[in-house]
Amino acid sequence: MSKNSNWIEAGTVTSPKKFLAGATYCGIRTYTEDKLDLGILFSETPCTVAGTFTQNKVKSPSVVLDQQRVANKSAQAIVINSGIANTSVGEQGMKDAIEMADIAALHLGIDPSLVLPSSTGLIGVELPMALIRSGVSNIQLSPDGGYALARAIRTTDTISKEGAISFTIQGNDYTIGGIAKGSGMVHPNMATMLAFLATDAPVDSSYLQYCLSKAVNSTFNMVSIDGDTSTNDTVLLLANGAGGGTSISDKTEDRHVFEDAVQELSKFLAKEIARDGEGADKLIEVNIDGALTEEDARLAAKSIASSILVKSAVHGGDPNWGRIVVALGYSGAEVREDLVALYINEVCIMEEGRPIPFFKDAVVATMNQPEIDITVNLNLGEHSATAWGCDITEEYVTFNSAYTT
Amino acid sequence: MSKNSNWIEAGTVTSPKKFLAGATYCGIRTYTEDKLDLGILFSETPCTVAGTFTQNKVKSPSVVLDQQRVANKSAQAIVINSGIANTSVGEQGMKDAIEMADIAALHLGIDPSLVLPSSTGLIGVELPMALIRSGVSNIQLSPDGGYALARAIRTTDTISKEGAISFTIQGNDYTIGGIAKGSGMVHPNMATMLAFLATDAPVDSSYLQYCLSKAVNSTFNMVSIDGDTSTNDTVLLLANGAGGGTSISDKTEDRHVFEDAVQELSKFLAKEIARDGEGADKLIEVNIDGALTEEDARLAAKSIASSILVKSAVHGGDPNWGRIVVALGYSGAEVREDLVALYINEVCIMEEGRPIPFFKDAVVATMNQPEIDITVNLNLGEHSATAWGCDITEEYVTFNSAYTT
Numbered sequence: 001m002s003k004n005s006n007w008i009e010a011g012t013v014t015s016p017k018k019f020l021a022g023a024t025y026c027g028i029r030t031y032t033e034d035k036l037d038l039g040i041l042f043s044e045t046p047c048t049v050a051g052t053f054t055q056n057k058v059k060s061p062s063v064v065l066d067q068q069r070v071a072n073k074s075a076q077a078i079v080i081n082s083g084i085a086n087t088s089v090g091e092q093g094m095k096d097a098i099e100m101a102d103i104a105a106l107h108l109g110i111d112p113s114l115v116l117p118s119s120t121g122l123i124g125v126e127l128p129m130a131l132i133r134s135g136v137s138n139i140q141l142s143p144d145g146g147y148a149l150a151r152a153i154r155t156t157d158t159i160s161k162e163g164a165i166s167f168t169i170q171g172n173d174y175t176i177g178g179i180a181k182g183s184g185m186v187h188p189n190m191a192t193m194l195a196f197l198a199t200d201a202p203v204d205s206s207y208l209q210y211c212l213s214k215a216v217n218s219t220f221n222m223v224s225i226d227g228d229t230s231t232n233d234t235v236l237l238l239a240n241g242a243g244g245g246t247s248i249s250d251k252t253e254d255r256h257v258f259e260d261a262v263q264e265l266s267k268f269l270a271k272e273i274a275r276d277g278e279g280a281d282k283l284i285e286v287n288i289d290g291a292l293t294e295e296d297a298r299l300a301a302k303s304i305a306s307s308i309l310v311k312s313a314v315h316g317g318d319p320n321w322g323r324i325v326v327a328l329g330y331s332g333a334e335v336r337e338d339l340v341a342l343y344i345n346e347v348c349i350m351e352e353g354r355p356i357p358f359f360k361d362a363v364v365a366t367m368n369q370p371e372i373d374i375t376v377n378l379n380l381g382e383h384s385a386t387a388w389g390c391d392i393t394e395e396y397v398t399f400n401s402a403y404t405t
Numbered sequence: 406m407s408k409n410s411n412w413i414e415a416g417t418v419t420s421p422k423k424f425l426a427g428a429t430y431c432g433i434r435t436y437t438e439d440k441l442d443l444g445i446l447f448s449e450t451p452c453t454v455a456g457t458f459t460q461n462k463v464k465s466p467s468v469v470l471d472q473q474r475v476a477n478k479s480a481q482a483i484v485i486n487s488g489i490a491n492t493s494v495g496e497q498g499m500k501d502a503i504e505m506a507d508i509a510a511l512h513l514g515i516d517p518s519l520v521l522p523s524s525t526g527l528i529g530v531e532l533p534m535a536l537i538r539s540g541v542s543n544i545q546l547s548p549d550g551g552y553a554l555a556r557a558i559r560t561t562d563t564i565s566k567e568g569a570i571s572f573t574i575q576g577n578d579y580t581i582g583g584i585a586k587g588s589g590m591v592h593p594n595m596a597t598m599l600a601f602l603a604t605d606a607p608v609d610s611s612y613l614q615y616c617l618s619k620a621v622n623s624t625f626n627m628v629s630i631d632g633d634t635s636t637n638d639t640v641l642l643l644a645n646g647a648g649g650g651t652s653i654s655d656k657t658e659d660r661h662v663f664e665d666a667v668q669e670l671s672k673f674l675a676k677e678i679a680r681d682g683e684g685a686d687k688l689i690e691v692n693i694d695g696a697l698t699e700e701d702a703r704l705a706a707k708s709i710a711s712s713i714l715v716k717s718a719v720h721g722g723d724p725n726w727g728r729i730v731v732a733l734g735y736s737g738a739e740v741r742e743d744l745v746a747l748y749i750n751e752v753c754i755m756e757e758g759r760p761i762p763f764f765k766d767a768v769v770a771t772m773n774q775p776e777i778d779i780t781v782n783l784n785l786g787e788h789s790a791t792a793w794g795c796d797i798t799e800e801y802v803t804f805n806s807a808y809t810t
Contacts, residue, residue, distance in 0.1 A: 058734030058742050088730055088742065090759045123727035124760040230731055308713065322528035325493055326635055329463030337463050337493065354495045355529040394799040 002260045004168040008175065011164025012146030015177035016200035018044040018242035021145030023152035026135025028083035028121070028128060036152035038135045039145075041078045041196055042108055047238040048202075049075040049116075050209040052216045054233035060123075061093035062086050063232060065101070066116045070236070073205040076114040078196055078236060079104035081132065082155050082181070087123035087231040096127045103136045120155055120181065120194055120232050150179040153194055157181050161272040167201075167261045169254050172245035174201040176261050182223070182273030192230035193220060195269055201258060202241030204249035211262045212237045219266035222298070222387040223274045224306040237262070271388055275370075279398075280390030283371045284314055287386050288333075290378040296333035297378075297385035303331030304374060305389035315391035317367040319360065321349045324374060339379040345372060407665045409573040413580065416569025417551030420582035421605035423449040423647035426550030428557035431540025433488035433526070433533060441557035443540040444550075446483045446601055447513055452643040453610040454480040454521075455617040457625075459638035465528075466498035467491050468637060470506070471521045478610040480643060481519040483601055484509035486537065487560050487586070492528040492636040501532045508541045525560055525586065525599055525637050555584040558599055562586050566677040572606075572666045574659050577650035579606040581666050587628070587678030597635035598625060600674055606663060607646030609654035616667045617642045624671035627703070627792040628679045629711040642667070676793055680775075684803075685795030688776045689719055693738075693790050695783040701738035702790035708736030709779060710794035720796035722772040724765065726754045729779060744784040750777060 014021045023039030025031070051070040053063050069075060079100055086093050097117050105112035119127065150160040164177030178197035197212075216235050241247070248258055275283040286305045291297035304310055307327040313320040321342055328335055342350035345366040349358055372391075419426045428444030430436065456475040458468050474480060484505055491498050502522050510517035524532065555565040569582030583602035602617075621640050646652070653663055680688040691710045696702035709715055712732040718725040726747055733740055747755035750771040754763055777796075 056731065056734035057738075057740045058730055088727065088755075088758060088760065090743070090757070123730065124755075231734060322493065325463055325528065326461065329461035329636060333462075335462045338495070350493075350529075352495070353493060355493065394803060398799060 001264045002167065002257045004257050005261050005264070006166050008164040008166055011177050012150060012162040013041060013177045013179045013196055013198050014143055014146035015164035016175040016198050016242070018200060018240055019198045020044070020141035020143055021149040022139040022141040023145065023148040024135050024138045026131045028081055028131060036148060037083050038081045038132065038139070039149040039152035040104055040139050040141065041149060041198065042141055043076050043198070043238055043240040045240050045242065046074050046076045046114060047240040048073060048205040048208050050205065050212040050237045052213055052235045054230060056231050058088065058231050060085055060087040060119060060232045062097040062117045062119045063234060065094065065097045066118065066234060066236070069113060069116055072113065074114060075116055075238060076110050077104060077108055078116045078118060079136065080118040080153050080194070081127070082153050083121040084119060084125050084127055085121045085123045085232050086119040086127050089124065089126045092126055096129055099129060100127065100132055103133055107136050107139065116236060118194060118234055120153065120192060123231060146177065146179060153179065153181045155181060156278055157276055159276055161269050161276070163265060163268050165261045165265055167257050169201065169248060169252065169257050170245060172243055174199060174243040176201070176265055178265050178269055180269040180273055182276060193233045193273060195220060195235040197235070197237040197262070197265065199237070199239045200241065200243035201239055202243070202245060202247045203239040203258065204247050207249045208237060208239055210250065211259050214259070215263045215266040219263065219270040222302060222385070223270045224302060224387065224389045274388035274390050277390035279393040279395035281393060282314055282391045284311070284389040284391065285371065285373050285386060286389070287373070287375040287384065288378065289375065289384045290380055291383040291385070292334045292381040294383045294385065297383045300328055300331045300333040300376065300378070301385045301387035303327045305387035308392055311389060311392040314367065314372050315393055317364050319344050319349060319363040319367060321355060324376070328376060334380060335378060336380060341377040341379065343375040345369070406669045407572065407662045409662050410666050410669070411571050413569040413571055416582050417555060417567040418446060418582045418584045418601055418603050419548055419551035420569035421580040421603050421647070423605060423645055424603045425449070425546035425548055426554040427544040427546040428550070428553040429540050429543045431536045433486055433536060441553060442488050443486045443537060443544070444554040444557035445509055445513070445544050445546065446554060446603065447546055448481050448603070448643055448645040450645050450647065451479050451481045451519060452645040453478060453608055453613050455610065455614040455642045457618055457621045457640045459635060461636050463493065463636050465490055465492040465524060465637045467502040467522045467524045468639060470499065470502045471523065471639060471641070474518060474521055477518065479519060480521055481515050482509060482513055483521045483523060483641060484541065485523040485558050485599070486532070487558050488526040489524060489530050489532055490526045490528045490637050491524040491532050494529065494531045497531055501534055504534060505532065505537055508538055512541050512544065521641060523599060523639055525558065525597060528636060551582065551584060558584065558586045560586065561683055562681055564681055566674050566681070568670060568673050570666045570670050572662050574606065574653060574657065574662050575650060577648055579604060579648040581606070581670055583670050583674055585674040585678055587681060598638045598678060600625060600640040602640070602642040602667070602670065604642070604644045605646065605648035606644055607648070607650060607652045608644040608663065609652050612654045612660070613642060613644055615655065616664050619664070620668045620671040624668065624675040627707060627790070628675050629707060629792065629794045679793035679795050682795035684798040684800035686798060687719055687796045689716070689794045689796065690776065690778050691792045691794070692778070692780040693783065694780065695785055696788040696790070697739045697786040699788045699790065702788045705733055705736045705738040705781065705783070706790045706792035708732045710792035713797055716794060716797040719772065719777050720798055722769050724749050724754060724768040724772060726760060729781070733781060739785060740783060741785060746782040746784065748780040
């Protein structure tokens with residue numbers, strides 16, 4: 001991270017100035033004590049906005065509406081429900097997405113076109129608009145409402161994912177904060193993954209989109225839980241300029257401080273998503289070095305992080321490097337077998353494409369740690385990439401065998 | 406199947422005339438009663454030959470050698486071991502592949518260039534050539550040796566996969582037989598999957614390759630167990646002409662009878678591989694109709710059959726059609742959501758992209774059968790494809806967590 005940046009203790013999406021949030025339980029999800037299922041993120045003033053969205057050809061109408069509204073380059077609020085995805089419900093889906101934004105706009109006293117609706121949960125079920133209508137009116141906004149909002153967007157997540165970073169550009173102090181949800185069905189190209197970021201820096205909208213797309217590409221899109229990509233994935237970034245100063249753009253001298261902050265916050269949230277994969281015990285980080293192209297590095301890293309056989313081996317604490325080499329070979333990346341070097345938790349397992357004698361008990365012992373690092377040097381070029389995944393456990397299968405029944 | 410074709414009871418790879426086989430236990434795999442780990446398929450006369458091989462960039466030298474020898478269009482024997490894959494062992498791998506063929510050629514009294522070696526098992530371990538040398542000399546060939554050979558090539562397979570079909574072309578009666586192994590790590594584009602087919606029909610080598618490639622493309626390459634593709638996948642087809650008659654080529658009038666027989670036998674073996682996936686309880690067949698292109702149909706079928714979330718849902722007997730739609734959406738195939746129709750075991754679950762009311766208990770009940778049929782009509786064009794997979798179970802994870810340790 002840049003030397004002008006610092007993590008904020010207990011930071012969240014409302015850590016930047018003039019962002020408020022709140023959440024409520026409106027009845028979409030099965031009631032349990034402390035459950036929340038509907039929330040709002042609100043800026044006291046209109047923001048520039050950037051977004052990245054799922055590549056799935058089946059999209060929630062809420063995603064389609066957000067894509068249209070983000071293209072207007074201005075937004076002021078996000079209204080989010082968990083429990084139902086508002087997907088595969090025919091024409092009613094767009095009507096409900098628009099109405100959900102309208103209801104929130106009325107509650108907030110702003111123009112409906114400035115509200116971005118977002119949904120996550122089961123597909124094929126219509127949103128219960130009566131519950132959302134009464135629920136929104138119960139939402140109390142506050143400057144520390146980010147924690148409640150982070151809870152409200154969780155589905156099978158076991159922990160809230162949130163954080164914030166302070167940074168200084170041209171003498172002005174700013175903050176960027178964010179929340180995310182992930183868990184099952186998270187994969188490169190944005191799976192059932194929602195992330196909402198907010199900053200009080202003033203940022204030019206084109207540059208904001210550039211920074212977000214770049215960060216998403218190397219963080220959220222490099223996470224794989226189970227290889228499926230969902231209909232609702234969304235990352236949104238609002239910038240309200242409440243920190244003062246002049247607009248940050250691609251011409252600002254120390255703009256990299258902002259780029260780095262978006263990148264670091266996204267990376268933190270992406271890793272939290274991987275760590276909290278359904279049933280997962282361990283975070284897997286795959287680093288590829290020495291690739292011929294950046295695309296090759298990305299393909300190789302994602303292929304290894306996505307391999308169920310690698311995930312199973314990590315679960316069992318088994319340094320089965322053969323499966324890593326197999327996943328490398330079918331990744332599509334250029335590989336010369338006799339150049340490959342492989343390290344598990346910094347122990348060299350393979351050099352020049354051949355296994356070298358290693359003390360297996362020691363590697364097995366390090367694989368019992370909660371974070372497993374797999375590093376491959378392809379020794380072909382100068383490009384690198386990192387992907388994250390998690391192990392697959394018996395609990396994952398049990399859990400996903402009984403999700404709707 | 407063509408009306409001039411019939412399944413042969415208890416058929417195997419030695420059902421066609423003048424094919425012999427035999428197998429032995431040479432000590433590569435852990436000893437258990439009745440275990441076999443080394444075998445030979447032999448034709449009394451030289452054959453035309455066709456082959457298809459793994460697309461993985463890391464290949465066993467045995468595969469590389471077979472690719473070279475198949476290009477010579479003539480072969481007479483295949484020598485196969487299970488337990489060790491002869492992969493990722495540096496230059497020694499090609500030496501051992503060549504020597505394994507030499508040893509078999511000496512035992513059989515034929516030219517070494519007519520012998521195709523094949524290996525499956527752990528990678529990164531050198532073949533124990535002393536064991537193979539003494540093992541090959543113990544192999545007794547016989548006309549019903551196909552059963553033993555089918556057992557010898559198994560690794561984590563729980564059953565042998567073998568079958569044979571008789572067919573008539575231009576008044577001559579012929580047979581094609583085959584054996585296969587699969588289990589873990591089987592995926593489109595040929596995963597740890599070996600299949601050896603033999604026919605006593607006389608077939609022109611170019612036409613033989615055409616028939617095999619076509620059949621593999623729509624059968625073995627449409628199977629997914631866990632999405633990984635291996636370093637050793639091989640399908641070989643030998644034709645010795647012992648059934649008499651003139652050479653079958655792309656000019657033979659009723660050549661489609663042969664094409665169909667190759668196709669049907671490949672499909673049978675591919676389905677047996679899917680059914681016997683590691684830890685699997687159920688065979689999943691995915692049929693795509695109405696796709697805009699054949700490639701779209703294949704992409705969509707494979708995407709659904711490969712989805713871990715679909716596999717988990719089938720394991721739990723859960724008609725979670727949302728996961729099927731999600732896998733369809735990210736398949737890369739052209740999809741218009743409002744045209745999609747979906748059937749599980751012939752019960753219509755979705756029409757025009759929206760779920761229709763179905764009696765869930767009835768669908769759950771039919772999902773407890775050993776074969777689950779998922780049919781999707783994209784209603785965009787005229788193209789179809791079928792893919793096969795299996796459910797994922799807790800046992801799969803347990804098994805693959807502890808494969809080498």
